[in-house]
Amino acid sequence: MAIIERPAPTVPAVVTPTSTYGVLKRPVSATGWRSWVFTVDHKKIGIMYGATAMFFFIVGGVEALLIRLQLAAPNGKVLNADLYNQMFTMHATTMVFLFVMPMAAAFANYFVPLQIGARDVAFPRLNAFSFWALLFGGIFLNLAWFLGGAADGGWFMYAPNSGPVFSPTNGVDFWALGLQITGIASLAGAINLIITVLNMRAPGMSLMKMPIFTWMITVVQFLLLFAVPVITVALFLLSFQRNFGARFFDVAAGADPLLWQHLFWIFGHPEVYILILPSFGIISEVLPVFSRKPLFGYPFVVFSGAAIGFVGWGVWAHHMFASGLGPVSVAVFSLTTMAIAVPTGVKIINWTLTMWGGKLWFTTAMKFAIGLIVLFTVGGLSGVTHSVAPSDTQQTDTYYIVAHFHYVLFGGAVLGIFSGFYYWWPKVFGKMLNEKLGSWNFWLMIIGLNLTFGPMHILGLQGQPRRMYRWTEARAGEGFFNLAFWNMIASIGSFILTTGILMFLINVWVTWRNPKKAPLDPWDARSLEWMTTNPPKEHNFDVIPTVHHLDEFFHRKYEEDATTHTMKQVATAEELMAEQERNADKHIHMPSPSYWPIVLAFALPIITFGIIYSYLISVVGGVIVLFAAYGWALESSTAPDSDFENNTPGTALAIHD
Amino acid sequence: MHKTLKSAVVVFVGSLVAASCATNAPQDTWQPKGPNAKLIDDLQQPVFAVAGIIGLIVAAAVTYTVIKYRDRGQPIPEQTHGKPALEITLTVIPALILAVVAVFTFGAIFKLAKTDDTEMIINVTGQQWWWEYDYPVQNEFGITSPIISSGQLVMPVGTKVLLRETSRDVIHSYWIPALNGKRDAVPGRVQTLRLEADEPGIYAGQCTEFCGLSHANMRMEAVALSKEDFAKWVANQQAPYVVPAKDSLAQQGETVFLNQCVRCHQVNGLMRADGTPAIAAPDENVWSGAAPNLSHLMSRNTFAGAAFDLLSKKCRDEVWGAPSNVVGAKYLAGVTEDCLNQKDLRAWLRNAPEMKPMYANPADLEISNGKYRGMPYLALSEDDINKLVAYLLTLK
């Protein structure tokens, strides 16, 4: 946001506001709430994404706990049928769209530019817009709780049960329109990150020298780029039916309810890889660092990631094996679904071989990564049992499926995210998380999650269907497989799991207050994001590094001894940092903050709100969109040089030329 | 708590072994009772075994690595980047395993989709939140006029039954785990599901596609009867209406029924006081267009989407626990006054929506043009309820 000249890197640059488009001055604050709300800095945006996602994790988690309380015993009385149906719908929607996806966006935003040696993303303002749209979309989605009831059709919202007669509250409207907003956020974010990765890598960083996390994020952005429009179509059809009287899912008019299912799952299956691949990327960073070895078979991991992304487009109907597709379609989709286990297996194998022969350091981050390998495999293997279509017709819509997807989602995506927390916390906040609390965090979560979701395999194979607000003793059986017993275990497990997650929150709180700063390179890490301060300076790197290796940072620190083939240290991170500061770029121009992203994003829920209540409100929203769009278009992303004035004594700000 | 711990240990030891021998839940998916379910089971058992073995291999490999290569102060290892040959081998092996699985899967898919060997057809219609069965005329089974029933699907053993499923409102899914996997009942489509039972018995099932408020309360049961018993059942279903004895409580009940219930519920053969047949018009009152046909209500064991028992607990256990050679006879005995589950039936008549959540609150009906989804609260007096119960008991 300003021109910063060494050696005063930490002093906020001072910008004199000039007018843009006659009315509004550019925001300039470098501290205080304004510095966050109007920021375009990918790191601040990343942190805001993270905080938002964490908040929604707790919301979704509390919803899950209510579900488990209700199901702990037969004929539960905690929730009534209506509330229960809203609860699991919103639990899933929140966890998937407002926790895992934004958390992945948080990591991606923060680390992709750092990992590729860039100073920001390709479109900084668009980045801010993505975040605000996500936040407002998430709030909008949850507003329904207070305005007559939330969506109650299950997270895949099958038609025609989502139609106006069958779901008469406004819940589904809020759901469809809210997801539309978060979809816009995802799409904008995807374009942004794709261009960033394609176009802004540091010199020398070919695609095959790109850190694996960045690779997986890139695959995910492509999945988003192409999957989001599909659900956009589906949601439009749904909204048009509910709000404007279209007939898309009206069977009386000849509609086929399977239309919705296809559109939803054409999006929905790529979506599950959107949820898992970022975590695959995270642990592919963590495992090599703490094994002190490069990732085994890097090109295989890259290509298998891409293959998963690609094949993931051809399997969607495995969610519809009982829908009546006809045997040919079922057979085809059964086969493609099995095929996808192969590239996923490649990853599991490569992670294990990365550790093989290493020098393993069991930090909390590493433990979570290892936990992912084992528990994701459990979930993946149950996935393979679903892919056998005839046997899936016994399993589908039972708790066996619920077990599958919580193992891949919690045992996969969430464990990966926690691994990322512990690994990158010092980078982002300049503080170490406590390893001892981390250990508690890890073990309680592992025990809790297995106790919660493990029994669901049994429940499902014993025939307990999902989405039942109550279950009955009459169908519970006796003895070892008694449903009452396993439901109780699952509910107890969920509270152990909660304690585990609380340990993390406690850890954050405790270490936050600890004044001790994290060392520069606490893990002896390998990739570029560690080649800068903790937290990074606003402009990330004093010098844009030139890349010669995959694991560039490691190779700057270590060299191979020609005779013994062991690695010996030739430089410390501190030395590398000092060298960078000496050679700092003279003149670094960062994008300026802007009002428009948040204004534009705020207009979206106004428009959708109006669609539900009164078109007049939508018109207001539309006007704001136009206004913000003009403001945006007419403001250059960086304030022109003449905007800057060197008027604060003691800071060495300079305008060159 | 102690029990918890112990059981947790047991799981880790051998859930696979135990799966085949405990007294399981009635919807256990691993206990096929007919050829279609058996076909699935024969396919899934080896698949589960293979998956289990692969899981164990991965867990063992990770554990071994973690123990063997933990940091004992060894030097930083050589920075090797992988071994393509090993890599390819380990990619090909899973692919081969899956190819084998795929071959068997294909076989099963097409066998389960066959319809040309059907011996008997039953139409099944899902509706919020109960199932209707409609037996089209099939002379070889003595079905000379259509039979309409709900809740319990009655079928002959050893007969290839083809269900033709559809729905009147949203998607439901028909599932009797002991007999076959699920098939969705999709409005606007007719889809088929093969069922065949080896032995007489009652097999539990549950609607498995989320279908709104009372999805959890939408159950069903398949009752397989020996061919002779099935013939008896058919004959009874086609038996003419029995007018209640004059001046009995039941006859007063018939009057109440004609006043209150007939606008939705059909009872075949029931006449109005003026001698015209009483024809129900559920489509004018119920959004989805139908209400259960009550002609032979007391020949079934359950009501309201099999969510409640018509039989008292004791009598029910007797039927369900009966060995397969007598279960048919017990089932055909129907519900007698002694065996009636008075409590639930009365509660149902008193206030159905309280027993089973439904959209029956007048305030909710604007969007459905005043039509109910489910059975409404009818503000019946206890007196009327007594009469109705007496009447319903005559509907054998």
Next chain:
Amino acid sequence: MTDVTHDHASSTGISNVKLGMWAFLGSECLLFGGLISTYMLYRGRVTGGPRPSQIFDIPFTSVSSFILLMSSLTMVLAVSAAHKEDDRKINLWLTVTALLGATFVGGQVYEFTAFYKEGLGFSTSLFGSSFYTLTGFHGVHVTVGIIMLMSLVGILKRSKVPGKKAEVVEMIGLYWHFVDIVWIVIFTLVYLIPV
């Protein structure tokens, strides 16, 4: 200038905005693909109201399709003028493009009213719902394009356009052509191929 690092500039020499636009258009393929497929699935499902063949006015639609097609030519001429930095021509061709686009949208409004009068409402049948949704989405895209074109003309007049003029014109051009190719597909699949 000394060694200035544009931190958010591309390191490959490929324009960020242009790459972003192409990514967006790739994404739009799936959006319109979904709408077109929905229409294809539902076009014959008429339980009430007119069938497609009863109301489509092929000569009329052919003319408006032709107009939209020609607007692509004028658009590309504007882009070409922009590269030659011929401001007068830029303005001229952009304006013409906007006018042609507006004619097309006008034709669509006329078509919609005509269909409506013949009994095809949004809720009449699946054909109605999916037809209006598909062509309506396209129409909205054209309208947004017109707004952008006219805004650009206005801004260019005051020479306020940030960044490279030519590039801005080119971006809007890409968008505009995309909207045109979508119509090429719609014209064939929806209008010319009978149900």
Next chain:
Amino acid sequence: MTTETAPSTHEKEHGMSDAGYIRIALILAAITALEVSTYYVDFGVLFLPALLIMMVVKFVMVVSYFMHLKFDNKVFSYLFYAGLALAVGVYIVFLSTFKFFLQ
């Protein structure tokens, strides 16, 4: 220092003159005329394939020439055609599951 774009220096390879564009437009117009003629003239079995081929030709021409994809960096083509190919593939499978092409 301007917009979120790269000030790049490649304006030369724009492959086409205004006259060239007009030529393309004329071809497009001619194909359109041919397309419309199918409405009046009976093409028999050729009807459907002819229409589809003409549609694709027009599509590709606009993309290649008017949108410059033919002359521009290949990355643009990859991005766009990836989306297009995916859309075509996925939606064809989608319609097949409804037995659309068997009608």
